[in-house]
Amino acid sequence: MGLKNKVADLLGLAKKSTSTAAELQSALESAKADAEAKAAELLAAEEAYAGALVDPDEAASARADEARSAARRASDRATALVELIETKLADATAREAEAARQARYDAAKTASEKASTELMKIYPKAAAQIREAFMAVARAEAAVQEVNQDLPEGAERLHGPETRLTLTPGVEREDVSADDVELWCINGDRSRVLPADEQRRVRRIEGDRAVYDWPAGPSGLTVIRRKFRKEVFYPHRSPEWTKSPLSIAILPALDGGPDVWNASGQRGADTLRSIAELDRRAAAWAERTPVERQLQTELIPIEDGH
Incomplete structure (x- = not known):
């Protein structure tokens, strides 16, 4: 690719409104390399002109002056192209960051709407079933505690429902x-x-x-x-303790959770971290192999x- 075509391509990319930050970053690196080369050519042209000034040949001095002017214009154009691409790169970076923010916003909105629909579909019934199971456990525990205080003759103490599991x-x-x-x-x-x-x-x-x-x-x-x-x-x-079938974390706690459990609306991330930690500990408690x-x-x- 000729130098003229290369500069034209870089200029076209810089002026195109749909150029991506990645494309512009690559173009900027190429433009900077070209600007450095043009600066070196300008320095050489200025040195050549300084030498031609002491040459009695007026035509040689004029040619050196023209070459210096051309090198200066080329260097200035290369520098201007770098500055243009830098501006366009900053704009593209900001534009893409805003697009990413909008995408995250839209995804969160969709997830929230879907979760609300699913929550209203399954939570009331599921919560009532789990609550009834908890109440049954509590009633059974109370009954076991009561009979263990006054056992029939020869009877062994009873274990509560969770201990049995x-x-x-x-x-x-x-x-x-x-x-x-x-x-x-x-x-x-x-x-x-x-x-x-x-x-x-x-x-x-x-x-x-x-x-x-x-x-x-x-x-x-x-x-x-x-x-x-x-x-x-x-x-x-x-008797030995073993892994419980109840080790799946349903709630991190009955309070301090997200809006499902209270009205704070600020605890979603905390709840996810708590459940992840409970799941990690449950997984670490591997089921023991009987000795x-x-x-x-x-x-x-x-x-x-x-």
């Missing part, structure tokens, strides 16, 4: 086996039963007494054979003579 039931101890066994123990401390794989290492057995060499420890320890009740069982597990019960063994000393 978040509490996994516990399990009672489950016995697997119970046997009487004889095991070697450190003399004087029947609680220190030798490990199962060490029971075979006793030596010099005399009745219920023997000698035992502790691995990597003292040797010649006296051990005594004692009787135990060996019980193998699955242990009792208490598999492990078999346990308990040795209960049997007193001599029993």
